[in-house]
Amino acid sequence: MEDxxxxxxxxxxRKKLLEGLLGxxxxxxxxxAIVPPYVVFAVxxxxxxxxxxxxxxxxxQVDGIExxxxxxxxxxxxxxxx
Numbered sequence: 001m002e003d004x005x006x007x008x009x010x011x012x013x014r015k016k017l018l019e020g021l022l023g024x025x026x027x028x029x030x031x032x033a034i035v036p037p038y039v040v041f042a043v044x045x046x047x048x049x050x051x052x053x054x055x056x057x058x059x060x061q062v063d064g065i066e067x068x069x070x071x072x073x074x075x076x077x078x079x080x081x082x
Contacts, residue, residue, distance in 0.1 A: 021062055025053055033074045040065065040073040 008014040017023055028045045037058050043051040052070040054063050 035076045
């Protein structure tokens with residue numbers, strides 16, 4: 001979360017972001033993969049419970065995805081044709 005503080009200098013904007021859905025996702029993230037324009041997250045809010053989400057970096061739209069789609073994005077980091 002320190003990186004968010006460095007990136008978003010405006011205190012009100014940073015607070016708004018961190019208190020919203022994206023802030024929740026970031027605080028529970030176990031791993032992520034970046035395949036522009038998307039960032040996909042493996043989120044573990046509780047032991048034994050996983051959620052997978054895709055965030056569009058252009059408009060910050062957040063969508064839930066299936067584990068298989070998350071794994072596809074992870075593979076695309078190494079092989080774009082996958």
